[in-house]
Amino acid sequence: MEIKVMKRVLDRNQDKAEQIRSLLKDRHVRMYNLISSPGAGKTTLLEQTCRHLGGSLKVGIIEGDVYTDRDAQRLKQYGFPIVLINTEGGCHLDSNSIDGALKEFDLDEMDLLFVENVGNLVCPSHFDLGETAKIAVVSTSEGDDKPIKYPMLFRDARVVVLNKMDLLEYTNFNYDAFVKDLRQVNPNVPLFETSLTRGEGLDGWYRWLEGETNA
């Protein structure tokens, strides 16, 4: 016999994400979910951002890492609280692991939370963490076809950071094709072009963050 089920898979993740979203809204905390391939520059973006924000905002970091604590170690020097989630090989964070991590923070003493997701363009984009916005980071050395290949992420992203602009001349990255594809997938998303190891191109990103925090 056939039994109608009519249920969505991952609803449990979604329900938990909605709980997190309303909790964060209540406490006036903004949470940004950083998603990129491995090596695109998520940790460096966070390093630069922590350095810039210094004492002006109270920041927390949730660091998703497959096995190590290397990224967390890099970020420790900025003095902001960090919670590390090792996924033990898992390719993404989910709302349940974020829920656990949030219990480690004093949310009343927090303005901004950054979640550094596991380096991967596919899986993290399927799991709502209850974030305020998804931030996509992509670099010129990865190729210009990412927005079309991973439309789920680039459609949902509220900000796109295009990193390693300083390496552009050494790659076959077609800038115009990238922008054209990105605009097709997400016509109005702010695009910030950076060279993060040099700390360049971040003004727009900082302005966006400040605008969001004051909104």
Add this chain to the structure above:
Amino acid sequence: MHEVSIVNDLFRIVLEVAEKEKLSRIDRVNFQVGRMMQVVPELFRFAFDSAKTGTIAEKATLEIEFVPVRMQCRHCGHAFDVETQEFHCPRCRGVNLDLLQGKELFIKSIEGE
């Protein structure tokens, strides 16, 4: 490999329903997947076959129905399927689009005794 997480959640739901309906054997799971979800069928089947071992779905087959990505143009209202990753309206070339379908991960039914 989000396929594994999806399959684990699928099994949780399927086994709950089977228990409620007092099934002793699941023969088939009918599942809908939106094309936007980038599920790789081979990986999904592999994860399904790994998860079913030792359960009442041990011999179950998985039927995957793919749902096309369907968009609607905010400018002219035209609705269309996106087939070649061309995210613009074929009628007016508009790029402000709403997603109508394509994000499904939906268990339609199970079959068993």
